[in-house]
Amino acid sequence: MLAYIGKRLMQSVITLLVIITIVFLLLRLLPEEGYLGAAAEKMTPEQQEVYLTNLGLRDPILVQLGNFYSNLAQGDLGKSITYRTDVPVVEIIADKILYSLFFGLGAVVLALLIGVPLGILMAQMKGRWLDRLGTGYIVFVVAVPAMVYYLLIQVYVTDFFRLPMLFDEDRPISWILPLISLALGPIASYAMWMRRYMVDELNKDYIQLARAKGVRERTLMFRHVMRNAFIPMAQYLPATILFTITGSIYIESLYSIPGMGGLLVDAIQRQDNAVVQGLVLIFSSLGIIGLFLGDIVMSLVDPRIKLGRGESVR
Incomplete structure (x- = not known):
């Protein structure tokens, strides 16, 4: 290990x-x-x-x-050239990172609370109306470019529910649409993979044997199917969390959120190479850390996985 x-x-x-x-x-x-x-x-x-x-x-x-x-x-990312002349890049990013962390982590929590239960219900009701509805939602999110439904949400949902169109730090109600928009993709991803892994587990021989022995369906579902289905999901959780934090570039620009995503767009437009390099370093580090932690978390969730030992290497 x-x-x-x-x-x-x-x-x-x-x-x-x-x-x-x-x-x-x-x-x-x-x-x-x-x-x-x-x-x-x-x-x-x-x-x-x-x-x-x-x-x-x-x-x-x-x-x-x-x-x-x-x-x-030495921890020196240089100084801004055109964005905020002669201001250290570390200082500029420090002012923005909390916004990206809040919306990124908030969207992941929302996605877990909705996506995982949705995937479980879809697997339990395979072929029925909820499964079809959930599958339609997943297909829509995967097939339609994110910027399209982001714009539809901002234009029509804000008007229908009378919600603010732009982010305002002093008005928590203005945080709702950015969080929901950012969570739509992860919700579809969690639901899709949870459903797939649970359906795979339900079709395995040990499940059929347990049913033949009279094991209660609730016990079978929670102690065996869900537990084993969540093991491969655990591998992607750290990466999804970090990718969601760094993937809010369009959302932050759309809702005028002063986070790292909007900062990256501004820095590229102004050709502030020092700021761009600093942000790329952070985004790349987060992505690599997420992939690395995925394997570690998976081995902790399932002790049968022995990383780096012969045939068990993943």
């Missing part, structure tokens, strides 16, 4: 370094005018050259990359 954790940690670090390096190099291919912002028109070519030199953009690309990683090792 410890050997497996060490191996996965090393793989995760290498993957993160590759992602950050690629993003760093791609950002350096963008036009240099973006670093100057609105001040470009007021600067002479000589002043522009001095400014870019002071930013280190005239150094060889490998030197720039080395300086970036050297600063990163």
